[in-house]
Amino acid sequence: MGLTNIVDIAAGHQFSMALDSSGRVYAWGNNKNGQIGNGSTYTFFTTPQLVSSISDINKISAGYYHALAQSANGTVYGWGNSGNGALGKIEETKCYSPIQIDIGDVEKIFAGMDSSFF
Numbered sequence: 395m396g397l398t399n400i401v402d403i404a405a406g407h408q409f410s411m412a413l414d415s416s417g418r419v420y421a422w423g424n425n426k427n428g429q430i431g432n433g434s435t436y437t438f439f440t441t442p443q444l445v446s447s448i449s450d451i452n453k454i455s456a457g458y459y460h461a462l463a464q465s466a467n468g469t470v471y472g473w474g475n476s477g478n479g480a481l482g483k484i485e486e487t488k489c490y491s492p493i494q495i496d497i498g499d500v501e502k503i504f505a506g507m508d509s510s511f512f
Contacts, residue, residue, distance in 0.1 A: 397442055406456035406474075406505070412442065413454045419445040419463050427459040428490035429474035435490060445473075448492050457505030463492065464503050470495045470512065478508040 399415040409423030409430065420442035421430045428435075431445040445463070448471050453464040460474030460481060471492040472481040482495050497512050504511040 402454055404454045404456035404461070404505075406461065407458045409456065409461075411454050411456050411461055413451060413463075417450040417452060417466065419448060419451050419454055421445060421461065425490075427475035428488045429456075429459055429461050431461060431473040431490070431492050433491045445492060453503055455503050455505040457510065458507040460505055460510070462495075462503045462505045462510055464500060468500055470497055470500055470503060472505075472510065475508075480505070480508055480510050482510075 397412050400412045401415050402413040404411045411421045413419055422439045422442045426437050430439055430443050432443040450466045451463045452466045455462045463471045472495050473489045473492045476484055477487040500512045
């Protein structure tokens with residue numbers, strides 16, 4: 395699948411993300427910790443996969459094993475490894491689909507190695 399109208403890209407550890415002009419997020423590469431965000435536990439994707447459970451996204455960021463996205467209305471989503479709290483206080487250590495991170499008003503998002511900054 396070729397991607398078109400890409401407005402932003404982000405690279406994590408062995409996975410990449412792209413954001414298109416319609417607010418759709420795609421990811422590909424290593425999915426060992428759920429960082430592709432498509433709900434699958436399959437471990438590697440060589441072609442871009444749509445992160446279909448989120449839409450109207452205007453910002454993306456990739457950490458080591460997790461990913462973040464922010465919608466136009468300010469909602470922040472995260473998926474992938476949360477073992478060190480990168481996705482907030484949740485029970486799961488791996489999120490294979492995006493979850494909403496209740497953080498309040500956010501202007502910028504940044505995914506670090508095992509952390510997230512808002």
